[in-house]
Amino acid sequence: MGPPGAGKGTLAKRLIAKYHIPHISTGDMFRDAIKAGTELGKTAKDYMARGDLVPDEVTIGIVKERLALDDCSHGYLLDGFPRTLKQAEALKALTESLKRTVNLVINVTADEAELVKRISGRRVCKNCGTPFHVTNMPPKKEGVCDNCGGPLFQRPDDNEAALKVRLSNYYASTKPLLSYYEAMNVLSNVDGMLGTDKVLELASQLIEA
Numbered sequence: 001m002g003p004p005g006a007g008k009g010t011l012a013k014r015l016i017a018k019y020h021i022p023h024i025s026t027g028d029m030f031r032d033a034i035k036a037g038t039e040l041g042k043t044a045k046d047y048m049a050r051g052d053l054v055p056d057e058v059t060i061g062i063v064k065e066r067l068a069l070d071d072c073s074h075g076y077l078l079d080g081f082p083r084t085l086k087q088a089e090a091l092k093a094l095t096e097s098l099k100r101t102v103n104l105v106i107n108v109t110a111d112e113a114e115l116v117k118r119i120s121g122r123r124v125c126k127n128c129g130t131p132f133h134v135t136n137m138p139p140k141k142e143g144v145c146d147n148c149g150g151p152l153f154q155r156p157d158d159n160e161a162a163l164k165v166r167l168s169n170y171y172a173s174t175k176p177l178l179s180y181y182e183a184m185n186v187l188s189n190v191d192g193m194l195g196t197d198k199v200l201e202l203a204s205q206l207i208e209a
């Protein structure tokens, strides 16, 4: 968990490379659906462009389908889900029905001025979704993904107007989930201002504990 720009996606990509578990990013799933031109993509597109949340029924539906696949039977990493209390409650019911639990919630924190800087300089791979930053985390070759060689682009929702909406949705709908997970005794905070290597190290310690 964490506000847009805190570094969830970057951390998630590194964790799945290290622990070989499926990366379930609702944002990536929606972006893939938009690229493929599916009904799901058509539904999600306008919400995302504005910075709004995609409706809960839709989002819960795709996560439910994804968690039912075989590769999730040994655990998985959720990224960008849950973002509302309704989604958190659905996840609880879902994991219980799969005889699993939510056993660790990593909250990546960062101050707001930094979030704005990160989002405005962010460039993302069109093929694999790996995020870069024009100055903080530049690719080896400008405009090209280090991971797969794909082209880098700026996400349509990484503009000032959409970011405002994303931040206010984060404070209104997602931040309250922190106390929900704190009450379940599964929440740990990682300081997202520390830099990507340190963030990976701290998150790894939490996973291995």
Ligand code: ADP
Residues within 6 Å of the ligand: 003, 004, 005, 008, 026, 027, 028, 030, 047, 048, 049, 051, 052, 053, 054, 055, 059, 079, 080, 081, 082, 083, 084, 087, 157, 166
């Ligand atoms: P970020 O964390 O940088 O905001 P994401 O890639 O996680 O980016 O999400 C991008 C957009 O996708 C969100 O602004 C929202 O429109 C949609 N989205 C992603 N996950 C969810 C979710 N769990 N519930 C509703 N909408 C979502």
Ligand code: ZN
Residues within 6 Å of the ligand: 125, 126, 127, 128, 129, 130, 145, 146, 147, 148, 149, 150
């Ligand atoms: Zn790539």
